[in-house]
Amino acid sequence: MSSLAMDAPILTVHDLNKQFGDGCIRCAGGADRRLEKNYCPACGTVYSCQNLSFELYPGEVLGVVGESGSGKSTLMRALYFDQQVTSGEAYLSCYKDGLSNLFAQSSQQQRYIRNHLMGMVYQNPLAGLRMGFSSIGNIAEKMIAAGNRNVAAMETRGSDLLERVHIPLYRRKEAPKNFSGGMQQRVQIAKAMSNNPPILLLDEVTTGLDLSVQANVLDLIKHLQRELGISMLLVSHDLGVIRMMADRTLVMLDGKVVEQGLTDQILEDPQHAYTQQLVHSLL
Numbered sequence: 001m002s003s004l005a006m007d008a009p010i011l012t013v014h015d016l017n018k019q020f021g022d023g024c025i026r027c028a029g030g031a032d033r034r035l036e037k038n039y040c041p042a043c044g045t046v047y048s049c050q051n052l053s054f055e056l057y058p059g060e061v062l063g064v065v066g067e068s069g070s071g072k073s074t075l076m077r078a079l080y081f082d083q084q085v086t087s088g089e090a091y092l093s094c095y096k097d098g099l100s101n102l103f104a105q106s107s108q109q110q111r112y113i114r115n116h117l118m119g120m121v122y123q124n125p126l127a128g129l130r131m132g133f134s135s136i137g138n139i140a141e142k143m144i145a146a147g148n149r150n151v152a153a154m155e156t157r158g159s160d161l162l163e164r165v166h167i168p169l170y171r172r173k174e175a176p177k178n179f180s181g182g183m184q185q186r187v188q189i190a191k192a193m194s195n196n197p198p199i200l201l202l203d204e205v206t207t208g209l210d211l212s213v214q215a216n217v218l219d220l221i222k223h224l225q226r227e228l229g230i231s232m233l234l235v236s237h238d239l240g241v242i243r244m245m246a247d248r249t250l251v252m253l254d255g256k257v258v259e260q261g262l263t264d265q266i267l268e269d270p271q272h273a274y275t276q277q278l279v280h281s282l283l
């Protein structure tokens with residue numbers, strides 16, 4: 001994606017930090033702090049995200065890869081305001097001219113951003129869907145949260161979205177609890193896209209699915225991304241998924257970004273020892 005460099009980023013994240021615990025003399029300090037991976041054995045504080053800085057450009061898929069516990073989900077939850085950051089800044093070019101730190105906004109403004117400017121697809125469909133509502137009702141819920149009141153328009157939009165994610169229309173009134181894992185993820189994707197957000201956050205959306213179902217869901221995401229030009233931040237512990245999907249990639253280890261660049265370049269010439277290990281495990 002050589003044209004990316006010419007565009008302004010749609011999302012800019014600067015020095016995002018998230019810690020669980022208050023820290024202590026041993027871990028809160030500067031250069032001589034002593035952690036075991038991202039964990040302070042003295043006080044139990046976990047430094048889940050440490051000084052994360054990156055940009056997401058219009059129309060790109062930015063992959064985030066890293067082992068379990070490296071802070072990927074924490075990053076996604078912070079960006080979707082599921083969790084408060086400890087410190088840091090994030091700016092969206094389509095929100096207040098890109099000049100206001102999203103993390104410093106009121107909870108009402110953060111709700112607005114969630115409902116209008118972002119969509120989230122969680123690894124666990126239980127986190128993103130009401131399993132007992134109808135599928136189309138799940139989509140309508142997000143549209144109502146964004147201020148829609150026209151039932152007929154929501155019905156049309158919901159049906160259109162379900163068709164796009166290949167849920168047969170005659171099953172639109174059925175609850176996701178009756179659906180297979182792959183179908184549930186497809187309903188989540190439809191719901192996340194219901195308000196046409198410029199940014200979609202995807203957190204391990206195919207983990208736990210059978211390989212063929214996984215390929216199906218990834219194909220669908222790729223297709224929607226190309227058709228609608230949505231910018232995506234896509235988290236996976238699986239470099240194979242990242243290779244298939246992401247234009248650029250961040251590699252995370254112990255809460256830090258240890259490498260970032262074009263996915264092809266990272267795969268061809270990984271610089272960090274952890275990335276080298278990841279790439280070799282693909283071969």
Ligand SMILES: Nc1ncnc2c1ncn2[C@@H]1O[C@H](COP(=O)(O)OP(=O)(O)OP(=O)(O)O)[C@@H](O)[C@H]1O
Pocket residue numbers: 020038046047048066067068069070071072073074075237
């Ligand atoms: N609520 C919490 N309280 C304490 N520690 C937490 C909490 N949530 C996450 N952590 C810790 O933060 C670190 C990062 O977790 P996170 O879920 O972001 O990792 P991940 O890279 O998404 O892993 P996985 O791929 O297994 O989902 C882990 O050490 C985890 O134990």
